[in-house]
Structure formats: C-alpha cells, structure tokens
Amino acid sequence: MNIKLYALTGTDRNRPFSPHVWKVKLALAHKGLPYEVEAVGFTQIPKLEGGATKTVPVLRDGERLVIDSFAIALHLDEAYPDRPSLFKGEAGRALARFVEAWSQTTLHPAVTRIALLDIHDMLDAEDRRYFRESREARFGMPLETVAAARADEIRTFAGKLEPLRHMLKVQPFIGGDAPLFADYIVFGALQWLRITSRADVLAADDPVSLWFERCLDLHGGVGRSVRAA
Template sequence: MALAHKQLEVERIPWHFTEKEAIAFSGQEKVPIIVDGEQVVFDSWNIANYLEKTYPNQPSLLGCSQAKAQALFIKNWDEKVLTPALLPILIYNVFEHIDAKDKAYFRENREQKLGKTLEEFKEVKQSQIDNFRTILSPLKETLNQQPFLAGEKPNFADYIIFARFQFARSISPIKLLETNDPVNMWREKMLDLFNGLARQSLGYN
C-alpha cells in the first residue's frame, strides 16, 4: 500500500518462512524488504521513511513532522497492543494456510515463543473477539468522526493498521468486526484504494 501511495511500480517476490537464505543479503531474517537499485531496506517503518526521503516529489506517506510523530505512535500501539491481541485469534489459521514445508519450522518457533501448542489456539472464544473489539475503541471513535486515521485522506498510519486486517482477511474466516462498525467501514474504504489493490488479493470476506 505504501508503494502504491507513492505511485511506484513494484515487483513482488513470494517468500517462505524457511527461505532465510533468500533474504540473507539484507543482513537479517525478517520481511518486508525492498530493493531499490543498490539500496536494501527492511522493516515497514524504515521503508516508509526511506520512501519519503528518496521520493519527495511523490505523494507523502508521513506528512508533516507532527503527522509523522502520530504515525509513530500508531506503529508502537499496533506492535504493543493491537497485534498481541490479534495473534492468538489468528495463529492457528496461519498454521493451516502456510506451505507444508514451513509447518514444522512455524510450529517449533511459535510454540517456543508462546509457551503453548498451536492446537491450544484452535478454538477461538467470543471473549477474545470481544476483547479485541474493545481494544479497537480508540480507532472506532476516531473513524466515527473522520474518514481515515490521518484525516480526510489515508497515510502511513492507516496502512499500518490496515495491514493487520488485510493479514487477517487473507488467512481467517473469523469475523473480527461488526458490519456497522466504523472500523469495518474504514476497512472497506481501504480495500477499495488504488483501484481495489488490497481487495484483489485472495482472502475471506
């Protein structure tokens, strides 16, 4: 979404959890990674800042310094609050959808981190969904008053949070949001951006 916002052409390369050698050139083991000429940049926040600096004449992802600071808060809130609440809801669905060659690695890695078997996450309770929706309250109140987190138009703050819902959409049939929830209405608008770029990806409703 950030690259589309910047109106940049991109070649996407599929990747598996176990293909660490394929991204060894980046000096670390996580995605996303972009390669722009001779420049290699990893981590979504680093990528956004790189794109802003390198392509200043394209539409801004982060806006003014105040907007950038607010986007940084959204990034940290997502990583420390939103994602930890979402992960237990989705993790078994992730395991079901990943390639067979990644399953053993994924199981060992995630069970070690979580201290539970993946099967213990298979049954998702309504209380988990309710808790997740409660965590979304600041987003709901914001989006009840304006079209996007960034205001009248989306910026990187919107893309940070939307990435979580797009990830959920790609691997799980679980209904995280009520139809009339302002967050769901925002999600629908995000799916339609850039000629429906996100909606074109395979996923559930």
C-alpha cells in the same frame, strides 16, 4: 526505477499475508511506484539478499536494501519527495510511531491468537514445522493451547478498536481527510486477519468496518487484490 518487495506467503504464493508487507504495499501504491513482488515462505527468508534479514518485508530499491516496514516508508518519502507524502512531516511520523506501537501491542497479539492455527495450515510442510517450533518456543506452549483463547479474542476484538472508532466520528482517516502511513499500519493488521482467518470480528456497519472498506478500495483496490479467507 527497479523496486522489488519480498513478501511472506504460504503455499499459495499469490496470497501475501504479513501485516508489515501490507503496510508497504499500500505505501508503494500511495507513492504511485511500480514494483515487483517476490513471494517467499518463512524458511526462505534467511536466504534472501545474502542473509541480510530474518524477517520481511524487505525492499530492494536499486542499490538500496531496506528492512522493516517503517524504515521502508521513511525511505520512500525521502527517496521520492516529489510523490505524495506518507507522513506529511515530523508530526505525521510521530503519529505513525504511536499508531504502530498501539497496533503491535494491542491488535497483533489478538490477531495472532485468532489466526494462529489458520496461518499454520496455510503453509507448506517445511514452513509448518518451522512455524510450529518457533511459535511454541516463543509462547512456551503448544499452538493449540495458545489458540484456545480464540473465541474470547474474537468476542473482545471490536473493543480493542474503540480509539479508532471514536476518532472516525470526526474524520474519515487517521491521516485526516486522506490516508497516511498511520492508516496503512492498522489496515495491515486487519488485512492480515482478513486473509488468514474467517473470524467475524466486526459488524458490517461498524465505523471501523466502513473505514477498512475504504482502505481496501484505495489506490485502485490494491487491498482487494487478495481475496478474504
């Protein structure tokens, strides 16, 4: 077994921050699979594996190259069926698809506006130039203008998690009594914020905070292997 995960970092190569990489790190831990991490910056990604991708995560599993966090999770369940399942069947895969859509359309835009300048400042000079140029082209405005909404996003962020908060009244994880890949999807978004920004978005006694703390402790505390910002 020879598994390599390419993970996005800033100047500090020991602080991967991509939400999609964290989904995969938790998925690999869930399956109990050993792996090595190769840290890369933004401008290194197009050079990986012969130019196979412009984004991470990328997983090299022996002869198999898998791109995209959801595709990686599917691959891990198919390639290692004797290890704990990430989905527990078709219904779990469908649930995870919905959770991913919700996270990427609701949580990710908010985290971006909160942490945008923090992420920029975590990068080395070459990656900073790339990040500023690519994000300003995407948003059609300077990073500072996008980040002007930061205070409003911090104030309203907890409300975006109400569906999860309501669900946690009856079960400890999205997956039920134990976590599944759907949990790791939302965890990835909050871990992204935890590592990149010092913004205080949730009260300590918020049910979502308590769920996040449980997720940080999973699989020997892999989520705590990188300290908060």
